[in-house]
Amino acid sequence: MATVESRQDNAFPLDIRLKFWSAGGSTSQRYVQTTCVEPPHRAEVTSLCADPTDAVFVTAGGDGTFKIWARGKEGALLFVCTQPIAPACHNSSDGSKQQQ
Helix, strand or coil: CEEEEEECCCCCCCEEEEEEEEECCCCCCCEEEEEEECCCCCCCEEEEEECCCCCEEEEEECCCEEEEEEECHHHCEEEEEEEECCCCEEECCCCCEEEC
16 A cells, blocks of 8 residues: 655645555554655655555656556565656547647
8 A cells, every 4th residue: 555645834845755555464454654755756746556466556746757666575665767747649530649
């Protein structure tokens, strides 16, 4: 599981944390924080997605990038890559590409 915490007020600059969690055990209903990334992006995190097994996560940020995060051996978190977010395109009914 992953969560994003964000805080900003007049006294402090933008504070963003991306936290990763693992189940505490087969009989426990608690989660244990395994990793904290601070800051995960140069601006706010605008989206967070996980695959069904919680092995791969993708974040998108207000800095115009997306990042892929993956669990390595023994659950350690590995930063995989970062890429700029490309503008979305779709084909219109006449076959031309339209940028959104």
